Amino acid sequence: MHKRTTLENGFEIIEIANAVAKAKIAPQGAHLYDYARRGETPLLWLSPTARFENGKAIRGGVPVCWPWFGKDRKHPERPQHGFARTAMWHLERIDEPDEGTTIVTLTLDHTQIEQPWFPYAFKATLTISVGRNLSVSLTTENRGDEAFEITEALHTYFTVGDIGNISIEGLENVTYADNLEGFKHKVSDAPITVAGEVDRVYLDTEATVVIRDDALERVVTVGKSDSRSTVVWNPWIDKAAAMADFADDGYQTMVCIETANALDNTVTIAPGASHTLTQTVS
Numbered sequence: 001m002h003k004r005t006t007l008e009n010g011f012e013i014i015e016i017a018n019a020v021a022k023a024k025i026a027p028q029g030a031h032l033y034d035y036a037r038r039g040e041t042p043l044l045w046l047s048p049t050a051r052f053e054n055g056k057a058i059r060g061g062v063p064v065c066w067p068w069f070g071k072d073r074k075h076p077e078r079p080q081h082g083f084a085r086t087a088m089w090h091l092e093r094i095d096e097p098d099e100g101t102t103i104v105t106l107t108l109d110h111t112q113i114e115q116p117w118f119p120y121a122f123k124a125t126l127t128i129s130v131g132r133n134l135s136v137s138l139t140t141e142n143r144g145d146e147a148f149e150i151t152e153a154l155h156t157y158f159t160v161g162d163i164g165n166i167s168i169e170g171l172e173n174v175t176y177a178d179n180l181e182g183f184k185h186k187v188s189d190a191p192i193t194v195a196g197e198v199d200r201v202y203l204d205t206e207a208t209v210v211i212r213d214d215a216l217e218r219v220v221t222v223g224k225s226d227s228r229s230t231v232v233w234n235p236w237i238d239k240a241a242a243m244a245d246f247a248d249d250g251y252q253t254m255v256c257i258e259t260a261n262a263l264d265n266t267v268t269i270a271p272g273a274s275h276t277l278t279q280t281v282s
């Protein structure tokens with residue numbers, strides 16, 4: 001089952017429900033912002049103060065950072081994390097191959113959006129598979145006659161029971177750029193625990209990440225393909241308080257594990273070629 005709704009302010013949402021799970025997606029940004037298996041605590045975190053307004057990225061779920069990740073240091077005037085997450089994507093199709101699987105496909109191409117930053121012929125496709133597991137794929141096609149370079153992230157916000165009671169495994173001994181210290185490179189041989197602001201881009205890693213959530217008594221596995229970077233972020237107290245759409249205490253029940261190609265891990269796409277980044281959560 002799926003239903004399209006327009007909120008009073010004109011913001012569109014798509015609600016998905018099948019035998020095993022439910023989800024909500026905004027065509028703006030192809031933004032999956034709610035997913036839960038039936039009867040379970042939602043997998044994705046959504047700020048209670050998130051805004052559902054045209055032109056504003058929803059604070060939570062899976063923002064699509066594309067065709068660049070983060071701040072563009074060469075062009076500081078550009079929107080952070082690219083323009084895809086506030087663009088209106090086209091709902092291409094919804095397939096229900098079986099009673100427990102719903103596949104939603106949305107597209108954004110260069111003819112659908114006026115923007116001065118990425119002067120190429122492109123088509124981006126986001127495919128969301130809602131079932132017992134959640135899979136999100138972002139495909140970039142180069143439809144022009146010159147190569148272009150992107151960075152990207154599926155900037156996924158995960159719900160946790162208590163940020164002080166989780167450990168994140170899989171990135172031990174992987175070099176990361178610490179955004180809290182000018183992207184200085186560091187490494188640790190221990191699972192990640194969070195007791196303050198964390199903002200790290202782990203580089204040159206294809207590793208599966210596991211969030212061990214003792215409070216919710218669950219283990220969330222984040223697998224990926226064609227992704228060389230994994231971003232781990234928690235804003236902690238001050239940064240959470242500084243964001244109007246991020247509930248002040250929201251940092252206590254979320255962590256971002258982002259499947260990405262970021263910083264040094266850029267992706268060059270030749271004319272006529274395509275590249276697909278996939279995050280699979282179970």
Ligand code: TA6
Binds near residue numbers: 081258
């Ligand atoms: O992914 C981590 C990060 O780059 C942080 O530095 C922080 O800026 C976060 O993304 C959220 O960015 P946003 O533009 O969504 O507020």
